[in-house]
Amino acid sequence: MTGDHPVGRPVRQGVRRPTLTNLEQPKRRGKPRTGGDLTCDRCGRETAQIRVHWPDGAICGICFYEAVHTYGTCPWCRSERLLPGRSPQGENICRDCAGIVRPLMTCDQCGTEAERFRGGRCVRCVIEGDLDAILKPNEPADLRLKKLIAALLESRRPESIHTWMQGTRVKQLLTMIGNRELELTHEGFESLPRSPAVEHLREILVHNRLMGIPPDHYLRRFEHWLQVRLNELAPYPEIATMIEQFGRWHHLPRLTRLAADPSKNLDSPTRNTKQEITEAGKFLIWLHDEHGTTPRGMTQWHIDLYLDGGTSTRKVIRNFIAWYRKGRGGKRKLYVPPRYAQTLPTLNQKQRLQLIRNAIEMDQVALSTRIAALIHLLWATPLVKIVMLKTDDILLKPTGMTIALGSTPAAIPEPLAPLFWAFLTNDANQQTVNIGTDWLFPGYHAGHPILAFTLQRRLLVLGIDSQRARNASLKNLTAQIDIHTLASLLGYSPITLANHADQSGTYMSAYVEAKRKARAAGEPARTRFIPGTNTASLR
Numbered sequence: 316m317t318g319d320h321p322v323g324r325p326v327r328q329g330v331r332r333p334t335l336t337n338l339e340q341p342k343r344r345g346k347p348r349t350g351g352d353l354t355c356d357r358c359g360r361e362t363a364q365i366r367v368h369w370p371d372g373a374i375c376g377i378c379f380y381e382a383v384h385t386y387g388t389c390p391w392c393r394s395e396r397l398l399p400g401r402s403p404q405g406e407n408i409c410r411d412c413a414g415i416v417r418p419l420m421t422c423d424q425c426g427t428e429a430e431r432f433r434g435g436r437c438v439r440c441v442i443e444g445d446l447d448a449i450l451k452p453n454e455p456a457d458l459r460l461k462k463l464i465a466a467l468l469e470s471r472r473p474e475s476i477h478t479w480m481q482g483t484r485v486k487q488l489l490t491m492i493g494n495r496e497l498e499l500t501h502e503g504f505e506s507l508p509r510s511p512a513v514e515h516l517r518e519i520l521v522h523n524r525l526m527g528i529p530p531d532h533y534l535r536r537f538e539h540w541l542q543v544r545l546n547e548l549a550p551y552p553e554i555a556t557m558i559e560q561f562g563r564w565h566h567l568p569r570l571t572r573l574a575a576d577p578s579k580n581l582d583s584p585t586r587n588t589k590q591e592i593t594e595a596g597k598f599l600i601w602l603h604d605e606h607g608t609t610p611r612g613m614t615q616w617h618i619d620l621y622l623d624g625g626t627s628t629r630k631v632i633r634n635f636i637a638w639y640r641k642g643r644g645g646k647r648k649l650y651v652p653p654r655y656a657q658t659l660p661t662l663n664q665k666q667r668l669q670l671i672r673n674a675i676e677m678d679q680v681a682l683s684t685r686i687a688a689l690i691h692l693l694w695a696t697p698l699v700k701i702v703m704l705k706t707d708d709i710l711l712k713p714t715g716m717t718i719a720l721g722s723t724p725a726a727i728p729e730p731l732a733p734l735f736w737a738f739l740t741n742d743a744n745q746q747t748v749n750i751g752t753d754w755l756f757p758g759y760h761a762g763h764p765i766l767a768f769t770l771q772r773r774l775l776v777l778g779i780d781s782q783r784a785r786n787a788s789l790k791n792l793t794a795q796i797d798i799h800t801l802a803s804l805l806g807y808s809p810i811t812l813a814n815h816a817d818q819s820g821t822y823m824s825a826y827v828e829a830k831r832k833a834r835a836a837g838e839p840a841r842t843r844f845i846p847g848t849n850t851a852s853l854r
Contacts (some may be wrong), residue, residue: 353375391409557599561635594628681773687773688774689734702764
């Protein structure tokens, strides 16, 4: 690890947390393993309870779960079946070859080799029976309910579906549907009290085409959030009125226009909008409580005093002040200075290459996280754009594999093509109910990609600070490729790339390179630089 700051502890005085290089093995997901006096003969870890004893030794609960969910071709008998056993060489083998005599590995209902979950049946048969009893798809016959049951049974982790069904609110919703008290329409769901369970079930129905596509879910969530915020401001009626106007008249139309473009990601815009509204509310409350005034009595002195007395996030009121000045501020010159980054957080090339190596070699990290990291590190693609990639944005052609990030597809380095191909052909990135989706990085909610904020947290496992990594990648790329070609490959504007090239001192390196090429070609070593570009033209 580089730097002196421990991981997970906030760094003070505006210093960014250093990027990690020598990383420890990431912790396993799920509940922490409890210790004990017993030892699992497969994983070698201490445990409080042994689940089963098989010919290769004592098996803990986690290893048992993995064993009864491993299917494939047995290397000994070449049969396609469940592979719970383990050979002396560490191969997964079938129970007959392993000598496992435990009979409880066949479902009494469907005959599938699997763990008997309840009543001699596998988990899928248990879920199917429970859903049939709750939804009553044949009383009267409802094809949509049969399709819903089939969609839930297709989950890669049916145990998660079973756990989800045990939730009190989910049980109520499914019972209401089964009793025909809740129609499978957006009007029916809008009539219910808003909750995560309601939204999750609605998204499952929409994703499986059992309901029509609703207005953008970001817009719906934003409007709900805004209403909650206005309710919190009820003790300040005048402030609540102004915040409602700022949210509904200024921000909502802009978000609605963005939502009309399916290629746009509303995750970051809605987060930024919420922050602007929250900070504007804090400012107005400060005016009221500390100075007994309203925006009508606000002066530049109030603004300067507020900005000097707190954190830099107070400058987020800039858009609110501009909106107020334009609509209600009259002739008063109210001003909030823009926020400028004092430094450009970045990495050196050695650190960037180490992070790329981490993404390639750390097999214990989910492949989806490693692929997203490579896209971010190799092409400086913003996370909000990575999460919007579709599976057909990566193409395999006779000339090689490409990824569509801008108007011109970018070539994926040949040594990395097998890694990308393994990711595309493996359904391990499909989530519990978000299956059959064309998102390259599916999220938890059916039909939606992963959130950029979630992806940012996952990249930390590889030691990647997204802003540092992006700046370092842009610095490296602008030093090698002219910005107009780079803009078509990456989808950045030439102005953005020119700014990065300027900050990284790329122009001088391009100047030296141009002179070298001219001298090698026997031409006069006089060059002319085109302002705002990363190229030198010979004359």
